[in-house]
Amino acid sequence: MTTYPDDGLALHTDFYELNMMWTYWKQGIAEKNAVFECYFRDLPFGSGFAVFAGLEHVVDYLTHLQFSESDLAYLQTTTTYPPEFIQYLRDLRFTASVRSAVEGDLVFNNEPIFQVEGPLAQCQLVETAILNMINYQTLVATKAARIRAVVGDDALMEFGTRRAQETEAAMWGTRAAYIGGFNATSNVRAGKVFGIPISGTHAHALVQAYRDDYTAFKAYAEANRDVTFLVDTYDTLRSGVPAAIRVAREMGDKINFQGVRIDSGDMAYISKRVRQQLDEAGFPDVKIIASNDLDENTIQNLKMQGAKIDTWGVGTKVITAYDHPALGAVYKLVAIEDENGEMVDTIKLSSNAEKVSTPGKKQVWRITRHSNGKSEGDWIALADEDPRELDSLYMFHPNYPYINKTVTDFDARPVLQPIFDHGKLVYQLPALTDIREFGMHSVDSLWDEYTRVLNPQDYPVDLSQKAWDNKMNLINQIRAKVNQHRA
Numbered sequence: 429m430t431t432y433p434d435d436g437l438a439l440h441t442d443f444y445e446l447n448m449m450w451t452y453w454k455q456g457i458a459e460k461n462a463v464f465e466c467y468f469r470d471l472p473f474g475s476g477f478a479v480f481a482g483l484e485h486v487v488d489y490l491t492h493l494q495f496s497e498s499d500l501a502y503l504q505t506t507t508t509y510p511p512e513f514i515q516y517l518r519d520l521r522f523t524a525s526v527r528s529a530v531e532g533d534l535v536f537n538n539e540p541i542f543q544v545e546g547p548l549a550q551c552q553l554v555e556t557a558i559l560n561m562i563n564y565q566t567l568v569a570t571k572a573a574r575i576r577a578v579v580g581d582d583a584l585m586e587f588g589t590r591r592a593q594e595t596e597a598a599m600w601g602t603r604a605a606y607i608g609g610f611n612a613t614s615n616v617r618a619g620k621v622f623g624i625p626i627s628g629t630h631a632h633a634l635v636q637a638y639r640d641d642y643t644a645f646k647a648y649a650e651a652n653r654d655v656t657f658l659v660d661t662y663d664t665l666r667s668g669v670p671a672a673i674r675v676a677r678e679m680g681d682k683i684n685f686q687g688v689r690i691d692s693g694d695m696a697y698i699s700k701r702v703r704q705q706l707d708e709a710g711f712p713d714v715k716i717i718a719s720n721d722l723d724e725n726t727i728q729n730l731k732m733q734g735a736k737i738d739t740w741g742v743g744t745k746v747i748t749a750y751d752h753p754a755l756g757a758v759y760k761l762v763a764i765e766d767e768n769g770e771m772v773d774t775i776k777l778s779s780n781a782e783k784v785s786t787p788g789k790k791q792v793w794r795i796t797r798h799s800n801g802k803s804e805g806d807w808i809a810l811a812d813e814d815p816r817e818l819d820s821l822y823m824f825h826p827n828y829p830y831i832n833k834t835v836t837d838f839d840a841r842p843v844l845q846p847i848f849d850h851g852k853l854v855y856q857l858p859a860l861t862d863i864r865e866f867g868m869h870s871v872d873s874l875w876d877e878y879t880r881v882l883n884p885q886d887y888p889v890d891l892s893q894k895a896w897d898n899k900m901n902l903i904n905q906i907r908a909k910v911n912q913h914r915a
């Protein structure tokens with residue numbers, strides 16, 4: 429690997445984006461106004477909702493977007509771009525506008541969650557990095573929220589760094605897990621950089637180094653005040669827990685005996701026996717921590733079995749989004765300035781109705797019932813529509829219009845918020861604790877049938893009549909054009 433002192437993220441893009449930029453520039457349409465929207469088609473993990481994350485990294489990327497001299501030198505030697513285009517790239521700064529869901533907010537399939545409007549070439553360049561950041565972080569925040577949903581108020585520790593897809597993923601994944609509802613991380617750098625609380629026990633290596641539980645725990649207790657002992661290295665019930673109790677008694681007030689961790693075996697059975705041993709020894713407040721390939725499914729099952737576990741350590745399955753490793757969010761052109769300087773809507777057709785894009789610049793409105801604050805659904809409308817001006821709202825499923833309802837007693841809140849206005853950051857990034865709080869509170873606005881972990885109901889994501897008519901008109905226009913060509 430060659431390191432460059434001026435390395436940045438401008439080249440963190442797919443080559444085809446640069447080739448399209450070059451084409452737009454050569455043909456004189458690079459500066460035409462365009463609108464791109466990002467959405468995903470399916471909710472991950474069989475979940476009823478997703479938790480949006482990734483915006484802070486995107487904001488940092490767009491704020492610092494600039495081709496460095498080493499980037500340009502690389503392009504000069506590897507491509508056929510002429511010096512004039514290289515100079516255009518040298519001068520390029522992000523001047524587009526962005527509207528986005530905010531981190532921690534709930535987002536659903538087939539609705540815009542991020543929108544970029546501005547010079548066509550710029551909008552094209554940033555596609556890859558934006559999808560990269562939002563896809564991964566939203567996925568991990570969603571997995572974390574599912575785990576939070578099954579643990580209730582129990583403490584949740586994120587242990588995933590060693591299994592993450594490399595260093596950056598460990599960092600941003602840890603942050604996303606915190607947004608989704610984890611309480612702390614074992615990643616010390618994430619603690620430093622993001623201000624996430626850090627926490628940790630010890631590994632089997634410590635016990636192996638001393639070759640027996642008692643000696644290891646004693647050494648650990650002499651060096652640390654707050655202690656949690658890992659009790660399963662040799663035999664949890666016959667050696668680990670008795671050694672922990674012995675050391676705790678010997679050390680008395682010199683330590684704060686916080687917990688024991690179990691990392692293998694039948695955790696329902698073992699945790700109950702460990703609880704009994706600790707209680708009988710006079711340590712009813714000492715917590716039992718469990719780890720070992722846990723996720724919402726194993727945890728829910730352990731709870732059903734009456735496992736006596738107070739704190740959950742989760743690594744691999746949250747940080748790698750193990751059972752659904754890609755969110756699949758896409759970034760599509762929905763409108764572009766034509767030859768006359770007018771904005772025209774664009775569409776991508778498909779034989780699969782769900783894959784036909786919805787043309788036009790849009791806003792997503794979260795509709796809640798005024799009387800109880802509970803969600804009625806999301807209403808995707810064209811950008812110039814405002815449901816707050818309406819007394820009643822007709823909501824219908826875009827692919828199955830016979831599924832419909834009219835709501836009257838409602839509040840409407842725009843999901844897409846202004847982030848950049850012509851390149852200027854107009855959004856104050858919230859503190860991470862506020863994002864987390866907002867996210868956990870957002871889930872409360874959903875009815876239980878949408879939040880349950882197994883087979884939730886489909887949350888309504890509806891189109892306004894105007895957006896629907898616009899889509900149908902464009903489909904008909906394109907069909908007519910295609911038929912004309914064939915004739």
Ligand SMILES: Nc1ncnc2c1ncn2[C@@H]1O[C@H](COP(=O)(O)OP(=O)(O)OP(=O)(O)O)[C@@H](O)[C@H]1O
Pocket residue numbers: 691692693694695696697719720721722726729730733
């Ligand atoms: N009572 C239980 N019910 C359901 N799943 C459990 C229960 N106890 C443990 N598990 C889960 O079963 C999986 C396998 O557990 P197991 O103890 O075999 O792990 P292991 O890593 O093979 O253990 P060891 O470290 O002893 O080799 C883990 O994901 C663990 O979280």
Ligand SMILES: O=P(O)(O)OC[C@H]1O[C@H](OP(=O)(O)OP(=O)(O)O)[C@H](O)[C@@H]1O
Pocket residue numbers: 587588590591630631632633691719720721722741742743744745
């Ligand atoms: O199972 P996860 O959800 O991924 O949680 C992280 C795992 O990492 C550690 O194991 P590891 O075997 O790496 O090290 P150890 O020696 O501390 O057990 C820890 O004991 C957990 O089992």
Ligand SMILES: O=C(O)c1cccnc1
Pocket residue numbers: 587588614627628629630689719741743
């Ligand atoms: O602190 C822990 O117990 C821990 C940290 C990382 C991975 N597994 C466990």
